[in-house]
Structures are given as C-alpha cells and as structure tokens.
Amino acid sequence: MVRDITLGQFLPGHSFIHKMDARAKILLLMAIVVFIFVAGNYVSLLMMTIVSLLIVLMTRIKFRMYLKSMKVILFVIIFTGLINVFYGSGEVLWEWQFIRITWGGIHNAIFVIIRIITLVMVSSVLTFTTSPSDLTDAIERLLKPLKIFHVKVHEIAMMMTIALRFIPVLLEETDKIMNAQKARGADMESGGIIRRVKALMPVLIPLFVSSFRRANDLAMAMECRCYNGGNGRTRMKVLHFSWRDLAAAIFLLLTFAGVIVCNIFVPAVM
Amino acid sequence: MSAFIEVKDLFFRYEEAENTPFALDGVNLTIDKGSFVAIVGHNGSGKSTLAKHFNSLYLPTTGDVLVEGMNTKDDEHLFDIRKSVGLVLQNPDNQIVAGIVEEDVAFGCENLGIPPKEIRQRVDEALRAVDMYEYRRHSPDKLSGGQKQRIAIAGIIAMEPVCIVLDEPTAMLDPQGRDEVIQTIQKLNREKGITIILITHYMEEAVLADRVVMIDSGKVFLDGTPREVFANVGLLKQHRLDVPQATELNAKLRNCGFDLPECVLGEEECAEALFRLLKPAGKEDIPTEE
Incomplete structure (x- = not known):
C-alpha cells in the first residue's frame, strides 16, 4: 500500500521534456504555477489548462501515472472544492439556515479544482521527467547565489539526494517491520484513529533505530569514497x-x- | 611482490579507558601488492575492525598502519590512502548514495574532482568490469542483493584503487548473489591485478584466496596458504570457525589412521584422495565418468 505513491517518482524516457535542462524545467514550472493563479477567468484558465495538458502529452508518459498521483490528493481536491461552494457571494441558489450556495461559490469551486489538478499535473511532469540527481543538481545550481548568505547549498542538495535515494528503501523496511509485528500478533487495522496511531509505535521505533544504523553505514561508505563536501x-x-x-x-x-x-x-x- | 600494506604492532580499543579490552591486540601483517588475502574469524574476532584500519577509518591506539609507506595517522595522506584502498561494506543498500546506478558509481570520482569526460569513461569501464553495464540507467532498489553489491564494488573500482578491502560482502546475499560477487572479485584480482583483502567467515570463499589469515580476539593465529591454514582443523574448530566439509572429512579420516594427504581443498580434491586410497591395485587412472 505504501508503495503506490507515485509522487516524486522518476520515469526515464527520451521525450522533449525529458531532454530539457532541469534548471529550465524548475524555473518554467514555477512560472506556470504563478500563471495558473494569475488566470482570473475561464478563458485564461482554459489556456493554462490546455498548455499544461500539452506538456503532459509531450512527456509521452502514460496518463494513468498522472491519475495515480492525483489519487493521493483526491481528498484535498474534494474537500477544498466543497468548502469553496459554501463560501461565495452573488446570486443565492439554495439556502438552509446558515448554509448558502451561490453562483459565486460554484465558480470558485470549479476554479480551485481545476487549478489544483493542473498544479499537480505540471509538478508531476517535473518529477516524472527529471532524474533525482539532475533535480538536486539543478536546485544546487539555482540556489548558488544564496552562498553569499552562508546557506550550505551543496549540503542541502546532498541531503535531498540521499533522502530521495532512501525513500524506497525505508518504505520497504516499513512493510517488513509491519509484517513482522503482525506476525507477532500486532493489530494495526482495527480500532479508532488513536488506537491505530498507537499501534504504529512498534513499527516506528525499529524503523528509527535502523535508520540511524543505515546513516552510520552510509556516512562510512561516503567517507571511503573520499567525500569531502562540495569543494x-x-x-x-x-x-x-x-x-x-x-x-x-x-x-x-x-x-x-x-x-x-x-x-x-x-x-x-471572482 | 612488494609490500603494499604494513601493519606494525597494531593495538586498538574502542574506548579511551585503560581497562577496556583491546579489539585488536598486537597485529603484525604485511600485504603484498596484487595478492588475494582472506581474513577469517568468527563474529567479534576483530576482523572488521582490522579492515577499517586499512583506509584510516579507524586509527590505531598504538602502532602503525602504512599504506604504500604512508601512515594512516597522517592527515595529509588521508585522501591518497582512501583513493588507493577502497572499502566495500556488508550491507549493499547502505552504501549506495545516488538513485541511479551510473550516478552512484560516479560518486567517488566526482569527489576526487575528475573531469566529467573521464568520469564517464571510468564509470562505463567499471560497470563493464562487474558485468552491470546494461543496468546503468536503473534504480538500485530494483536490483538483487548481488547486483547491488557489484554496483558498490564498481563505485570503488571507478576510483582506480590499488587495493579493495571487502568487509563481509556476501554476508547478506543469497547463494547466487554470493557466487556473482566472489567471481567478480576473483576476476578483478586476476585481470586487473587489484589487491584484494576479503574479510569473511565463509571458509568456501577463503579457500579461493592466495593467503588466509585467521584472527581471533584481536590476534593473528594462523597465516599461510589455504592449504597450510586448513590443515589445522582442530585449531580452527577451537576458534569457532567452520572448515569446508570436504576438508573436515579428510582430516577426520586421517586422524583415524588412513593414508590421506595433510589437507585437501574442495570436494573434487577430496574425492581424488579417497579414490587413491581405495583404488584396487593395478589400476592407475581415475576412471572418467560415463
């Protein structure tokens, strides 16, 4: 179940988007995000949506993968959509005590939902088409000017590389520990939310301990390979x-x- | 062959306190360039501690470790030492840094500040040397343990070391992965002339080395060719070490008074010795299987 997460996954390929420079991709993505919010009416929002869909098509990655990453935030989409329906002004369509649905609210909801979907789509394009190391390398280069303020740019990039590398390793380990605890009779699927969170403790503690052991090993392996910071x-x-x-x-x-x-x-x- | 690593009167303890026991208790050892040395010992014998002294991850409490004449205590030579002595650890997952195979292999070279074009060449060559070239664009977490361990070895080879120290590289692998790694190590030793120091507790692996060093409680007990070392079945057993089955069988029969060689390595040699013992007079050759 934990392995279904597609967010942040790299899917190798040879498309136009794959071959673009990672720095350009990051900068342009940021610009797209800004303009998805700048778009204030249906025509301009449609333009941004079409452009985003075009970009998605250009990656030549199966659309199913995008839907998968959408699934993760489905709840967020529905929730913000619903909230927006009730918070609008304008012509009242339906009213019951303090709950009011207006045309403005419905427009708001549609806008927010389209914005979130396009946002997730273009962000997925970045992570799907850029290898993690290119991504961190690009971030390192883009943040380089911050070095004047003594920000440890290389170290941050290195931490990101390692974090990305160990996500699947730790997910697998979590699965293993969960199974091991289940085999010992741990019950993780029933009870209320508090009980379930409590049931996770015997999973988190071994996971924590083993992460430290891994960190120690990794530090040693990096030292063996002459790692000495970014200089x-x-x-x-x-x-x-x-x-x-x-x-x-x-x-x-x-x-x-x-x-x-x-x-x-x-x-x-609006 | 010239001495590559010299260990002189090495004492080491993990804590400063005077009364803690020494993890390494007076080790003297010389390792020749181009040789294949296996260091064997049971868990907690100090063999891994010794391995970490070869590239100055640990520094001796007293005594010296010299790599090509450079003292590991000398900070100036730290990177020269680590460049010429690579270390491969037990758990393959924990020593892979990057999310793509070839980028991980390049990691060491990148740290050394080698120009990009040359890194590319070295990485390709290293991946071919461990037969993992086709997997260069893969993500390491989709590979088997043996493959991951070979990637870790490639990462060291790309730095073009003189010597590779492998600290129980096969302990976490299945039999197939173990074979892959051992074959790779042997190939590197024979074809590239890389000095190999293999830390292991699998005697079947130690048999393949030119020289076996047996360590227990931080001291060297036996040092010689596999044949010389495995002749001491009793002593090895005393130090809680296994002996290859064929070797043990031969030793037991010899103790019972049968006329057998002092030591056999491997099943085939054992079978041959037994055949010589049992063969009826007159027949000279071992019959070939039909």
Whole structure:
C-alpha cells in the first residue's frame, strides 16, 4: 500500500521534456504555477489548462501515472472544492439556515479544482521527467547565489539526494517491520484513529533505530569514497541549456502574455 | 611482490579507558601488492575492525598502519590512502548514495574532482568490469542483493584503487548473489591485478584466496596458504570457525589412521584422495565418468 505513491517518482524516457535542462524545467514550472493563479477567468484558465495538458502529452508518459498521483490528493481536491461552494457571494441558489450556495461559490469551486489538478499535473511532469540527481543538481545550481548568505547549498542538495535515494528503501523496511509485528500478533487495522496511531509505535521505533544504523553505514561508505563536501567536486553529467529550453521558454512567454491580455479584456469571474 | 600494506604492532580499543579490552591486540601483517588475502574469524574476532584500519577509518591506539609507506595517522595522506584502498561494506543498500546506478558509481570520482569526460569513461569501464553495464540507467532498489553489491564494488573500482578491502560482502546475499560477487572479485584480482583483502567467515570463499589469515580476539593465529591454514582443523574448530566439509572429512579420516594427504581443498580434491586410497591395485587412472 505504501508503495503506490507515485509522487516524486522518476520515469526515464527520451521525450522533449525529458531532454530539457532541469534548471529550465524548475524555473518554467514555477512560472506556470504563478500563471495558473494569475488566470482570473475561464478563458485564461482554459489556456493554462490546455498548455499544461500539452506538456503532459509531450512527456509521452502514460496518463494513468498522472491519475495515480492525483489519487493521493483526491481528498484535498474534494474537500477544498466543497468548502469553496459554501463560501461565495452573488446570486443565492439554495439556502438552509446558515448554509448558502451561490453562483459565486460554484465558480470558485470549479476554479480551485481545476487549478489544483493542473498544479499537480505540471509538478508531476517535473518529477516524472527529471532524474533525482539532475533535480538536486539543478536546485544546487539555482540556489548558488544564496552562498553569499552562508546557506550550505551543496549540503542541502546532498541531503535531498540521499533522502530521495532512501525513500524506497525505508518504505520497504516499513512493510517488513509491519509484517513482522503482525506476525507477532500486532493489530494495526482495527480500532479508532488513536488506537491505530498507537499501534504504529512498534513499527516506528525499529524503523528509527535502523535508520540511524543505515546513516552510520552510509556516512562510512561516503567517507571511503573520499567525500569531502562540495569543494573541488566535479559532476559526471554537466547541465547545459539547449535550444529546447529556449523554445519552451518562448512558447510559455507567449502563453503568459495571452493570459494577461485575457485577464484585461475578459471580466474576471471572482 | 612488494609490500603494499604494513601493519606494525597494531593495538586498538574502542574506548579511551585503560581497562577496556583491546579489539585488536598486537597485529603484525604485511600485504603484498596484487595478492588475494582472506581474513577469517568468527563474529567479534576483530576482523572488521582490522579492515577499517586499512583506509584510516579507524586509527590505531598504538602502532602503525602504512599504506604504500604512508601512515594512516597522517592527515595529509588521508585522501591518497582512501583513493588507493577502497572499502566495500556488508550491507549493499547502505552504501549506495545516488538513485541511479551510473550516478552512484560516479560518486567517488566526482569527489576526487575528475573531469566529467573521464568520469564517464571510468564509470562505463567499471560497470563493464562487474558485468552491470546494461543496468546503468536503473534504480538500485530494483536490483538483487548481488547486483547491488557489484554496483558498490564498481563505485570503488571507478576510483582506480590499488587495493579493495571487502568487509563481509556476501554476508547478506543469497547463494547466487554470493557466487556473482566472489567471481567478480576473483576476476578483478586476476585481470586487473587489484589487491584484494576479503574479510569473511565463509571458509568456501577463503579457500579461493592466495593467503588466509585467521584472527581471533584481536590476534593473528594462523597465516599461510589455504592449504597450510586448513590443515589445522582442530585449531580452527577451537576458534569457532567452520572448515569446508570436504576438508573436515579428510582430516577426520586421517586422524583415524588412513593414508590421506595433510589437507585437501574442495570436494573434487577430496574425492581424488579417497579414490587413491581405495583404488584396487593395478589400476592407475581415475576412471572418467560415463
């Protein structure tokens, strides 16, 4: 069950998006996220949604994978949607005591749901098409200016690499420990939420202990391989911008311009 | 062959306190360049502690460890020592740093500041040396234990060390994974001339080495070719070590007064010795199987 999580998973491929520079992908993703929120009416939101869908298609990854990552946050989508339905102004459609459904609320809900879905989709594109080490490498490069403020950029990137590497290892271990405790008669599936959380303690403690043991081993293995922080370190794969990144940037800039124009000429819904 | 690692009067204890016992209690050892040495001992005998002295992860309490004449206590030579003596640990999962096989193999080279093009070459070569080239784009958590351990070995080879120390590399593997790793080690020793120090408690693996060193309670008890060491079945048993079954059978029969060689290694040799003993007079050759 814990292994179904697709968020943050890398799916190797050879598409246009796969071949883009990781730094460009991060920057453009951030811009897309901003503009998904800038889009204030249905026309501009539709534009952003179409562009996002286009990007998703360009990754040539099965749509099923995107749906899987959506499943994880299905609850969030439904919940925020429902909340928004009740918090709107405008023409009242239905009223019962203090609960009121308005046209504004319904519009809000639709907007928020589309925004969250597009957001998750484009974020998944980044993690699906970028290898974890490219991603951390790109973050390290993008954060480099922060070094002036004594932020330990390389160390942060290294921690991310290691965290990503050990997620599957620890998930597998959790499964193993759970089974081991079940074999000893531990009951983890019944009872209220408090009882279930309490039942997790015998899983978390061994997991914690073994993580420390792993950390110790890993530190030793890294030392054996002459790890000495970021100074004087080279990389096997050097990131470099190509025509693809330029093309993507130009295309997105045009879209953003379109969104702004739409925002000016079409009246905002909210 | 010239001495590569010299261990001189090595004493080591984990804690500073005077009355704690020594984990290593006066070890003297010389390891030649290009040799394949197995260090055997039961759990807690100090063999892993010794392994961690070879690349200055641990420093002697008293005594010295010299790698190509460089003292492991000398901070200046730390990276030169770690570059020439690579260490592979027991648990393959815990020594893989990156999420992609080839990127993990490159990790050591990246730390050494080697230019990207050369890293690429070294990584490809190292992956071919351990027969894992086809898996270079895979994620390590989808590989078997033996494959992961070979990746860990490749990560060390890419740094082009003179010597690889393997600290019970097969302890957590299934028989097939164990075979893969041992074959890889033998190949590296023979074809690339890399010095191998194999820490193990599987005697079947120790038999394959040029030299076996038996350690117990931090002291060297036996040191010689596998044939010399395994002739001391009684002593090995006393130190809670197993002896390959064929060797033990031979030793027991010899004790009963049968005319058998002093030591046999492996089943085939044992069978041959028994055949010589039992063969009817007149026949000279071992019959070939039909």
